[in-house]
Amino acid sequence: MSKLNATSSKSHGSQARLRIMRLISVATLAACIHISTFAHAQVTLAETNITLQRVIRKLQSMTGFDFLYDADLVARSAPVTVRVKDASLDVVLTHCLKSSGFTHTIIGRSVVIRPAVDLSISSDIPPIPPMIVRGRVVDEAGAPLSGVTVTVKGSSTATSTTEAGDFELTVPSEESVLVLTAVNLERIEVVVKGRASFEIQMRPRIVYGQDVVIRPVNTGYQSLPNERSAGSAAKPNEVLIRDRANSTNIMQRLDGLVPGLTVSFAQGARASSGNRMMTGEGNANQYIVRGIGSVQADRAPLFVVNGIVIDDISTLNANDVEDVTVLKDATAASIWGSRAANGVVVITTRKGTARQKIRVQYDAFYNMQGTPEYDYYPRMSSADFIRTAEQIFDPVTFPWGTVSQFGTTTSGLSVSPHEVIQYNRFRRLISPQRAQQQLDSLAAIDNRSQMGEYFYRSQSLFNNTLSVSGGGNVHSFYGSFSYTGNQSGVPGERNGVYTMNLRNDFNISPRVRLFIITDLSRTEGSRKRSVSVDNRFLPYQLFADPVTGRPAEMSYLSYLVTDSVKRVFENQSRIDLNYRPLEELDRGKTESATMQTRLTGGASVRLLRGLRYEGNFGFGTTGSSTSNYDAEASFPVRSNLVTFTKAAVAPSTVPTYLLPPFGGQYSTTEQQARSWTVRNQLVLDTSFDARRHQLTLLLGQEAQERFSRSTSNTVLGYDPLLLNYQNVDFFTLGLTGVSNPVAARNTGNRSLYAQPVFSHTETMTRVSSYYSNAGYTFSRRYSLNASWRNDESNLFGVDKSAQRKPVWSIGGKWNLVQEAFLKRFNRIDILALRLTYGITGNAPSPGSATSQDVLVVRSSSFAPGPGLGISTYANKALTWERTENYNLGLDFGLLGRRVTGTLDLYRRNTTDLIGQLPINYLAGTSSIVGNFGDMNNRGVELSINTLNVVDRDFSWNTVLNLSYNRNTITRLQQTSSINDLATLVQQTKYYAGYPALSIFAYDWAGLDAMGDPQIFLADGSKYKTATTTNIPLAAARYMGSFQPLWNGGLLNFIRYRNFNLSSSIIFNLGHRGRRDVNEKYSGRFTPNRVTISPGSSPELQTGNFHSDLLKRWMKPGDELVTDVPVYLTTNTARRNTAYYVFGSQHVYDASFIKLRDITASMGLPQAVSRRLGAEEVRFRIQLSNLMLWKANRFGIDPEFQVTDINYTLGRVLPVGQGALTLGLNVRF
């Protein structure tokens, strides 16, 4: 119970006043902790000659109310006698205090006891005539707030607001300051400044862990009080979002904070290769709400910032974010129409508060991610590699004459140094002893330290943001400026982002409000010509001479197969053809800059009582330019020239160069995009019959346009100093080409110039929408929500009728806690049931499906003019993807809101899934975008927030977000492609009766006596033949899905005085992945040739082989101890190694639990920070991404495992694991 007695005081007057003020604020804090009281206390008391202090304590314990009084004064008062039975607290207090010269005020659940004489009026100051002020207190959505305590600052004059949010108060002077406080609202101070009437908006207080069920729901179109919204919406915790400042991307900060939102963690420069854990697919699926609702590539939710849809959420500075709402069900999302089927993330940015003094805030963090683990791949050591290469070498099947011949293509295999030694020995050019020596020396080299030295560095991210906010009566503002420096893991790369954001709000009159946001960002980056290399490359190939440091020559990796080919070409062209990756580093440069501008404005005009007009206007432009320069000395330019050079006829003459022999290649790409949105809406927000009926009606129209254009140009013979270029006869080079060049690029000893020198693309999308939304609440108990929207776009070649597919929803909420029968359960503070139903849809993406054949230029260089081909086949049968959403939700708050939470059960039935639909092979193409099936998602989401310990100095809160999702494909258009075992196992993601992204595997039966893989058929027999013809599909084993069944986060937040400690643990459970195993069991043991073209970073990522190969079958009997198949150089058709690669033994449990981050933050003592001139100075330190538990024992981090069906990559280099972030936040 409360210990809030006033401490002893030696003097009265102003000091005492101060104390009371302090008391009031502390009491407010206390009140928010202690709410478990008897609201309508009846007191029975019989005491004789008892001290007033004791009476107060008794009353306190009986009622649970908080009492606020000056203990010294009360202690000095005379004893009282009291005898009451079942009297109200008010009566009892009046009775007790009257005789002692005290008076009392009951404010909410607090009682203020003070001397009957007002201490605030000092006799020294001439009295100022008092005035009466009236006002209304509302929340962010404009709904009245009752029970708010309004106190005159520096006095004990106080009142509380009525049900309608109104208050009336006498203030001593025009300069008085009103202090508004309430349990769950941010304290606010308002200067009277001679005004007699106010409308004051109060914001919810960020009490950690309570926001889910208290904050209003912002749909981007309107803000509805939570108690009136039936939709399923989640508000991630703001404090944690703010503390989790190790990334500038707001979405990455939401991981684990929103039940039902799955965030794939991909960070840093190499994020482009992405994390595909959740989906088995690309980056488009980084954020998924409530499971996979669509099989189209893009399943990302819609991002709405300040009411305007934006495409790239990563350009928003997370420090500017004020509020995030994730809309999950139909009621919440259908107002966004056809683009909202994957959920909506609504973000508002910060704004200044009216009549607030200027606040300045500085935030900085430095995030150290360490060097990428470039040796993360399981690969052989040099010694193992050479030993295996010797075992596998087959110069008969792959004769020297064939492998060493110059071909026309850059694809194919290179002849690597160890092979040259082997062939030299086979061809008796060197002795076996000499060969052995040479091979032994290769076996002794390990290139990994050079790899780290030359091509990797530590990754880090640095951000600082300075923001200013403030406000006067009419105008308030928020502005921020930030710089983010991103040091990628690749030396020579530079990347920085500058952002500026300015928001102005104008309260022009009580009727008219305006806001304008200017958001600018500039991204600059540059990179050199580094190679992308990791330990999948030849393990013995050094990059520089370890002694001299001279860069190593590797032209064998290019199309120049052997040294002798290179020498011939060099002699004929007189061009140096050495390729030394380290030397190339500074011979080319890519620079890019992107400038993004977003202007958002809005107006709100009150037209009639309860009716207002709202307008929202957004305009954005993006301009980006990228340039690539590859110097004359660079290998791609040199090698390109050689392919268009005719050899000198005699040593005295010069070769004929058909491309400019001087200068480099320069190309630029300019991209421009602009978009605008105009939205007009009328909002009726009214109530009648003393707020028994509350009605919100919204009717609006929206128009959007997006336009983008990209142009690129390439010139040859470019001199970056003189800025000139050379003309080239592309007509002849492209059509006839050069016959008999030094190095022919095309068949028939000819080179044709095929690279385009100019390209231009444009796209334009327009959408026109109408929408409506209604909310009705009766008696604060029963709410009904409904929404409707129709979108029409300029989809080219689509029937108009196909667009009339409105989406709609209906939902109800029963606020049980308001019911009389529940009022007696005083430990229940919040209890509401929600039920919604609605339709959301997904239109086929523009251009992907039309009712008429859409043609694009598809020219043949052989034809007399431009040619046209079909880009989209007419498909009149195509219809919208339609999702029925059901949501049943429960909001609860117990024990004085110490336990709050939401529970949602949902079901989403999607019909007519849009995806690549295999069609009749004879009809013209193998697959089109079509409707190919139905699926459903069922799930449960639970979010529980508990305030475990709450004390003045110490508090501990816990949040558990848990979601379960089960997805099933219920119908699949019968296609021919899934009737064969190999197709099912190796290519099928969607199969009727199973979850999307299912994993099927061969039932592994071990190796046979020849070392060939075998599988079990359905009848239990073993099978090894390469073909899977006529094998019943029952032989495949269903192993699970790539999608986690369970995911969520467990968050803890501990505060001790000025010290905060928070941790978030995220988990993904119940899904499977495929291991990365060796796939190569035939052919030569050498890397692929590398394409080294202008502007590229050559990928040295093949050559070394999976270390599993060391365990392969080598002699009869090995099948008893190993599962790894035999390596064959010929007769490979006798077996099928896919049986091994896609075998059931390689499907692993991908469940894991990670400590996403643990953050400690500490504020300087106020005295210290004050001396520094700051209001608050906080330091924070954060450690990210520590694996706590993983189900697999193969050393696989499932977050960095590409479990793609196509099985192309296996692993991606982990970054940011164990990253350390240091942060600083200063408020002035």
Next chain:
Amino acid sequence: MRKMTLRHTLLLVFFIGMASCRKEFLEVVPTGRLIAEKTLDYELMLNSSDLTLYSLAGFYAILGDEVAARNPFFGTRPVKDQRLFRYENDVYNPGEDPTELTAVTRTLYLVNKIINEVMDSKGGTDEQKRGIRAEAMTCRAWVYLHFANLYTKPYNPSTAASDPGFPIIREADINKTPYVRSTLKELYDFIVGDLTAAVPDLPVTITSRHRASRVVASALLARAYLAMGRHGEALIASENAIGALRANTGIAARLYDYNIEMLTGGALFSTTMATTGPAQPTLPNHIESVYGKQDINGTVGSTVNHFIITPQVASLYGAADLRRRYYSNTGLTYPVGALRRLGPSIQPTGMNVPEIYLMRAEGRVRSNNLYGAGSAAEDLLFLRLRRMPSAAAAVPAGMTQSQMLQYVMDERLRELAFSGLRWFDMRRMSVDPQFSAINRSHVLYFADGSTQNYPLRPERLTLRIPPRILNDNPGMQDNP
């Protein structure tokens, strides 16, 4: 009250404004994309690269009996190639797409669209529209000759009316399914019908090798008639083709004279003649091509060790025959006498001038016009004089009709080996009473001199329908 009215008026104006601006707003014509409407649009569709690139020749070449294989190299080939070579019943795994048909079916959709729509297009004259349609019909016939040669029995007039053919697709409709096999007679009648209808509407003048002309339609008609065993009509069609060729005043379309063109500065001259074979002019410059389809043929090339030309076929070339420059025995230690085809790995198919002369020569032989002016021997000599020095070019005198027929077929081998056309010939010879039944087979050679034979059973002159197509078309009858 007046204030209220004003406000209501403003509101009304606002909503009317909202409603009225929307129609034009969504009517945007995009750049870079279009829906065919004008005659010119259909004409440009004929220029499409979708009508240029195929990968059929390599597929047929593996089936041809001029080809043999060598191990261990053959063992590294894709399983599909190995099965084709072994004349196995099933070439594909069930889930595998018959990729050699991908480009052909795409072409079929495009030309069907042109055929059905061009006459209703805007802006062109009737003559232009008919010309465009005729080109598309020529292309459709070319596509159907492929279907016929892959998936139907060799044409036997007595059973053609009941033998299963291939689905005849006249509509460009992506959702149409399933298709039903026509009879073999219907199929060939469809091909002949398209070509016959196209010939009068096509230009005689060749303006582009990419586009069909009267030469092409007549030559394809000759090819179709030969396959049907209607040799008299084949002769007339090939004479029409050569007549059109002569009348052509457009770009050059004739035979290369190897005696000149393989010398320095010639179109076929290559500095690496010995290792990579003669140079290959690009398709627009390839004067022997009259219907330029490009075919990627992976069975030929200077680094190809797995497929070779059989010693028997290699021996057909005389020592002075310059066509032998397309072959080499470098690095070929076994089998004795076999040759490696050096190139070109991207070859012009569609229709080429040599085949037209060879078809006329065959027609003349069949009509017993063997020697003298306007005879088969004259056609053969005309070709041979451009393939080797005149001293070696002479056509042997005194051959009987059947001897000369055999000579024509050998000349076809010498000229067209590895081009895929041998498969067409093998099929029609199998039902031709002029040729005695030959037991054909493929031979796989091993380095130790041993061989393995893969006989071609008569039913495998017809490939089985790929499983993907059988599955897409339930009820479709497969070939035995």
